[in-house]
Amino acid sequence: MSDTATLSRLFATIEPDLEIVDREFQRRATSGLEILNAAAAHAMSSPGKRLRTALTLISGKLFTYRFDKLLPLSIAFEMTHLATLVHDDIIDQATTRRGIPTVNARYGEPVSILLGDYLFARTAGLIADVQDFRIDRLFSETVATVCEGTIIELLSARRMDTSEERYLERVNRKTACLIAACCKGGATVGGASDEQIELMNDYGVSLGIAFQIIDDVLDYTGSDQSIGKPAGNDLRQGVVTLPLIYALRNEHNGRIEQVQRLLASEAPGEDDVAAVVRWVNATPAIQESLEVAREYAMRAKSLLARFPSSSDRATLEEVVDFVLARSH
């Protein structure tokens, strides 16, 4: 079953509301300018998993389901995610994402910069509609942290001495932070207590880290089809992730020089990339990385256990299983 199909089944109880979010997202992203709309439509055309939207809604539903507030909130998070993808693709000079040309490849950098800014601007109006100043602050902190995470990624790019700790800090800020904000934000407007809000935040952090580690593993083990981009993409971009960190840890022979050369190269040869991908797959690094992802997944589930049993709690547990299952 495809990722999207699995998630659809998982989120069946909120499916009608997910569709409302989708429609309203389109409306709120619409500008008076044709080129912005075309670029936004292009950015939205790759089939997203709506994971952030669903997490926001279910996290609210675990308490009191205030769809009037969850609607603008979930759109704001999904729109922030889209804006960061658009700007990331400029930063990475990426030409394709999930098999289709990136906005910068199709419309050029200036339009991409402005589309990202435009989407950021629109999120401010959505946040206003939530009418909860805690959400304004959460939102500001989250986007600022994501920017810092991207800076950390830039600074650690091409650096073989990237530590596991630095990797986790980057993943925490760049990916887990926004996923956690969805869970925390949903719980906040759902009327959860401060303690419950923090539990939901911690659930999101652990889920988000597990999610990103699996993503980084798939970049070594996956094929074009399953991840929508060529395997070894991180290596090609000079991004050092957990599988490589672990593989290098146990290695003392000529590989180190090969990896160093590859990371230093702006346009590494495809043979070199394939060779390093094969080597990493032959080490215990993949299994070790998956083990860390599983630990974070377990932690996410144990945090959920602090809430009374319910079908919504079960859904959040299944999201954890889904994230782990992507590695198969």
Place this chain on the structure above:
Amino acid sequence: MSDTATLSRLFATIEPDLEIVDREFQRRATSGLEILNAAAAHAMSSPGKRLRTALTLISGKLFTYRFDKLLPLSIAFEMTHLATLVHDDIIDQATTRRGIPTVNARYGEPVSILLGDYLFARTAGLIADVQDFRIDRLFSETVATVCEGTIIELLSARRMDTSEERYLERVNRKTACLIAACCKGGATVGGASDEQIELMNDYGVSLGIAFQIIDDVLDYTGSDQSIGKPAGNDLRQGVVTLPLIYALRNEHNGRIEQVQRLLASEAPGEDDVAAVVRWVNATPAIQESLEVAREYAMRAKSLLARFPSSSDRATLEEVVDFVLARSH
């Protein structure tokens, strides 16, 4: 007297508060990451006129002076302005601004993109501190409109057929909109009535258009020193402004081809730029442009006349005079 000195005299009554805004701006723009701080400090190092901050404070002072709300509001506007400048310089591939290297020239495009995003993120937290959802909406609409204005500028770049109407639409969205938001926002938190808020918005729009027309005239009449960048910069960037639109309107000889060639060129020759600048200065276009600026300035003043006479109203009138005086 320099622009900065004139404004300092004008804003003497709020000088201590302007200094608090400056200090708090630094604090709110600070990140845990050294490189973001260095880039932000660099972006802030060119001596800004603090026009947006002062307009926000005085617009509030015209009603009830709530500095607790005006402080985060004015920082949010000034920070938005800074973020758009940082992204604009990437879009324009500008290497200097006010005589110092741009952030993109000094720190590279990726850091510049992320610095702009980071500053946008920080504004959300500032807007939350204002605790007025009308301000959230104003802010969202303003930033979205500024993005659209920049897109319009992109689309009309290098186009000789840019009409006066299209030019004014672009100026309205790209520059006047944010200046108007400062006036409108200040009045809003000052407890002005809906009608008064709209009057202040319209004052800001007229002031902002006059400001930008003068800026565009100075790009033809000014020297390096007075505007901090080489004269003819707009021409060099392919940006068609009012003086050129007016000059072309009355022209039917070989100049049209020369301008067309210059606008079409990615790297126009300095002799060509200088020749077109001289030609525009020799036509009535400069005086005609200044006349339009004066009309908007008059309109701004006539809107102020709807408020009772006061020292704050007088200051806002003097801001209009200051904007016009920059053309001498």
